[in-house]
Amino acid sequence: MIRTLAPRLVVSATLAGLLAACSSEAPVDAPAAAAEPAVIEERQDNFEAIGDAFKAVRGELEKDAPDFTLIAAKASDINTRAAKIEGHFPAGTSVDDGFDTEALAAIWQKPDDFKAAAQKLVGESAKLASLAGKGDKAAVGAQAMTMGGACKGCHDNFRLDDKK
Ligand code: HEC
Structure with a gap:
């Protein structure tokens, strides 16, 4: 389970970064929340x-x-x-x-x-x-x-x- 979970966390974090970069309305704490x-x-x-x-x-x-x-x-x-x-x-x-x-x-x-x-x-x-x-x-x-x-x-x- 941990093996499948880890990459997903990385992908979510990357996506969060992209979203934050693309949206001026992204709240400051968005990356942490999106890592779920x-x-x-x-x-x-x-x-x-x-x-x-x-x-x-x-x-x-x-x-x-x-x-x-x-x-x-x-x-x-x-x-x-x-x-x-x-x-x-x-x-x-x-x-x-x-x-x-x-x-x-x-x-x-x-x-x-x-x-x-x-x-x-x-x-x-x-x-x-x-x-x-x-x-x-x-x-x-x-x-x-x-x-x-x-x-x-x-x-x-x-x-x-x-x-x-
Ligand atoms: C095997 C255990 C288990 C059974 C059986 C179960 N639940 Fe749950 N239920 C959970 C757990 C654990 C959570 C919390 C999930 C979370 O927050 O990640 C939950 C959450 C919920 C939620 C809240 C979902 C949300 O929006 O966060 C509802 C509604 C719910 N259950 C209804 C039911 C009903 C109705 C039944 C029976 C028909 C049922 N559950 C049977 C374990 C169970």
Whole structure:
């Protein structure tokens, strides 16, 4: 991971230098901020999309007649995105490395637990997708709750809670 990360940092720094040189509006501290590995924003965008999809699922479940096709599609989207989580955490990208991220160092201290937490979301979202096809609102609601537990289970251990 470090081998792939280092060149990327160099490229980002070079780009930042070019951008600073080309734009009169570049803030003075732009180069330092731009040195952030691109994978951090990539994983945050991925989680944001997971959050939006989960919100859509819950929104449907508040209706008398939920759109189960939509729930199944959102659950599949979460499933695809959950499978990407593991690959989004190269070493040196924790909050302790000075980046704008909520990724705790625990991710790299307990890699097997983190991997298991990601796999749990893969499994629970797959279950939600297949249950949605059967159209039983109570069962789908219960599985959505269980899947939400997979989010919380990982966040409690591996995501910085900046509200504390
Ligand atoms: C395997 C661990 C794990 C699982 C499972 C997980 N998350 Fe996260 N989540 C994280 C980490 C770590 C961050 C912080 C990422 C960062 O800031 O670089 C995060 C960040 C987020 C964010 C903020 C993204 C942003 O804009 O910075 C949202 C929203 C989110 N998660 C929603 C969810 C939802 C909803 C689920 C379940 C459907 C879920 N997460 C499951 C670990 C996880």
